[in-house]
Amino acid sequence: MAKKQYDVKDLKLAEQGKKRIDWADQSMPVLRKVREHFAKEKPLKGITLSACLHVTAETANLVRALKAGGAKVFLCASNPLSTQDDTAAALVKHEGIATFAIKGEDHDTYYGHLRAVLDEKPVLTMDDGADLVSLLHREYSAYMPNVRASMEETTTGVIRLHAMERDGALRIPIISVNDAATKHLFDNRYGTGQSTIDGVLRATGLLYAGKTIVVAGYGWCGKGVAMRARGMGAQVVVTEVEPIRALEAAMDGLRVMPMRDACRIGDVFITLTGDKHVLREEHFQSMRDGAIICNSGHFDVEIDMKTLRRLAKKIEREVRRSVDAYYLPNGRCVYVIAEGRLVNLAAAEGHPASVMDMSFATQALSAEWALRMANKGKLPVKVHNVPKQIEDEVATVKLESMGVKIDRLTSEQKEYLTSWSEGT
Numbered sequence: 299m300a301k302k303q304y305d306v307k308d309l310k311l312a313e314q315g316k317k318r319i320d321w322a323d324q325s326m327p328v329l330r331k332v333r334e335h336f337a338k339e340k341p342l343k344g345i346t347l348s349a350c351l352h353v354t355a356e357t358a359n360l361v362r363a364l365k366a367g368g369a370k371v372f373l374c375a376s377n378p379l380s381t382q383d384d385t386a387a388a389l390v391k392h393e394g395i396a397t398f399a400i401k402g403e404d405h406d407t408y409y410g411h412l413r414a415v416l417d418e419k420p421v422l423t424m425d426d427g428a429d430l431v432s433l434l435h436r437e438y439s440a441y442m443p444n445v446r447a448s449m450e451e452t453t454t455g456v457i458r459l460h461a462m463e464r465d466g467a468l469r470i471p472i473i474s475v476n477d478a479a480t481k482h483l484f485d486n487r488y489g490t491g492q493s494t495i496d497g498v499l500r501a502t503g504l505l506y507a508g509k510t511i512v513v514a515g516y517g518w519c520g521k522g523v524a525m526r527a528r529g530m531g532a533q534v535v536v537t538e539v540e541p542i543r544a545l546e547a548a549m550d551g552l553r554v555m556p557m558r559d560a561c562r563i564g565d566v567f568i569t570l571t572g573d574k575h576v577l578r579e580e581h582f583q584s585m586r587d588g589a590i591i592c593n594s595g596h597f598d599v600e601i602d603m604k605t606l607r608r609l610a611k612k613i614e615r616e617v618r619r620s621v622d623a624y625y626l627p628n629g630r631c632v633y634v635i636a637e638g639r640l641v642n643l644a645a646a647e648g649h650p651a652s653v654m655d656m657s658f659a660t661q662a663l664s665a666e667w668a669l670r671m672a673n674k675g676k677l678p679v680k681v682h683n684v685p686k687q688i689e690d691e692v693a694t695v696k697l698e699s700m701g702v703k704i705d706r707l708t709s710e711q712k713e714y715l716t717s718w719s720e721g722t
C-alpha cells in the first residue's frame with residue numbers, strides 16, 4: 299500500500315482550522331517575532347524535523363515558525379484525544395505540513411502516526427512526553443546517527459529521558475524545554491491552572507464555589523489548579539508525597555492530607571502528579587456518590603481506570619459530553635471525565651495561546667541553538683538545560699508585548715551585586 303502523505307479526519311475542516319490558527323497567532327507575539335527572525339535567517343534550512351506534539355492551533359503556529367526557518371516539518375499527535383481535527387486539516391491544506399493526527403485515534407493508529415514521522419529520517423525531533431524519542435531508541439536504531447538533537451516539552455517526558463540517561467540508554471542530546479523558566483513557571487502553572495479548571499467546567503458545568511476540590515500533586519501544575527479553584531470559591535485539599543511541596547501547600551493556606559482521607563470528602567478529584575495509580579480501588583470505594591474524577595497529568599495512568607472498569611457493575615457512556623458514569627456495587631456512582639486522559643486538552647482547548655507563546659518560542663529558539671551547537675560538535679549526548687540567554691530573550695519580548703517596563707541595574711548596583719567587600 300502506498301504511504302500516506304498525511305492522515306487527518308477531514309480536509310473540509312481546513313477553513314475553520316485556519317481561523318483558529320490565526321486567532322491564536324494574535325496572542326503569540328514572541329513566537330511571531332521568532333518566525334520573522336527565522337524567515338530572514340533560515341537557521342533550519344533543509345533540516346527534516348519530526349514533531350510529536352498536541353495538535354492544536356498554538357502548535358500550528360510553532361510549526362509555521364519552524365517552516366519559516368527552512369525546516370521540513372512532519373507532525374503527529376502526542377495524545378490520542380488532544381487533536382483539533384480542524385487545525386490538523388488546515389496544517390495540511392494551508393501550510394503544506396504532513397500531519398498525522400485524528401482526535402480519538404486508537405492505539406495502533408497513534409503509533410502508526412509516530413512511525414510515519416520517524417520514517418522521514420529526522421535531523422531534529424520535538425516531543426511532548428518522550429514517546430517519539432522512546433520509539434526511536436527502541437525501533438529506529440539505524441536512524442539514530444542522523445538525529446542531532448531532540449527537544450522535550452513536558453515534565454513527564456523529562457523524567458523519562460533522565461531515566462534513560464541514568465541507565466546509559468540515551469543516545470541523542472536532549473534539550474529539556476520544560477525546565478526552562480519561560481516554560482514551566484507559566485505554562486504548567488497558569489496554563490494548566492486555567493485550562494484544567496476550564497476542562498472540568500465545560501464537561502460538567504459545575505459551580506466551583508463551595509465545592510471541595512482535591513488536587514493530587516502540588517507541583518507547578520497542581521499549584522496553578524489549586525490557586526484558581528480557590529479563587530472561584532472552592533475549598534481546596536492537596537495530597538502530596540514530597541514534604542517540602544506539602545509544607546508549601548499548607549503554608550499557602552490549603553488543607554493537606556493523604557488521599558485515603560481526601561477521597562471521603564472530595565466533590566472533584568484532579569490528578570497532576572506524573573505518577574501512576576494515584577487514584578485506585580481503595581479510593582474509588584470510599585468516594586461520595588456523584589464524585590467527579592479527572593486527570594491533567596501527562597499520561598492516562600494516574601487514575602487506575604482498568605480497576606474502575608472491572609469494579610463497575612454498570613458503565614454509562616457520555617452522560618454528558620466527555621463524561622462517563624461508573625456505577626459501583628456499593629450503590630454509588632462516580633463520574634470520569636475524558637477517560638482519565640488530559641482533561642484540559644480532551645474536554646477543553648488546552649492552554650491559552652498567550653502562554654503557549656512563551657513555551658513555543660522557547661522550543662523554536664532551543665531548536666535553533668541545539669542545531670548550531672550540534673553542528674559545531676558541542677552538544678554532547680545528555681539532557682541539557684535551555685541556555686539562560688534564550689529564557690531572558692523570551693521573557694524580555696513577552697514583557698515588551700505586554701507593555702511592561704522594568705528597572706535596570708545602575709553601575710553602582712552592578713558592582714555591589716558582584717562584590718563581597720561591603721557588609722554591615
Ligand SMILES: NC(=O)c1ccc[n+]([C@@H]2O[C@H](COP(=O)([O-])OP(=O)(O)OC[C@H]3O[C@@H](n4cnc5c(N)ncnc54)[C@H](O)[C@@H]3O)[C@@H](O)[C@H]2O)c1
Pocket residue numbers: 452453454455482485486490514515516517518519520537538539540543570571572573576594595596597640641642649
Ligand atoms: N495538562 C497539561 O497540559 C500539562 C501541562 C504541563 C505538564 N503536564 C503534566 O502534568 C504532570 C505534573 O507536572 P508538573 O510540572 O506539575 O510536575 P512537578 O514535578 O512539578 O509536580 C508533580 C508533583 O506531584 C507529586 N506527586 C508525585 N506522586 C504523587 C502521589 N502519588 N500523590 C500525590 N502527589 C504526588 C510530586 O511530589 C510533585 O510535587 C506531568 O505529568 C506533566 O507532564 C500537563
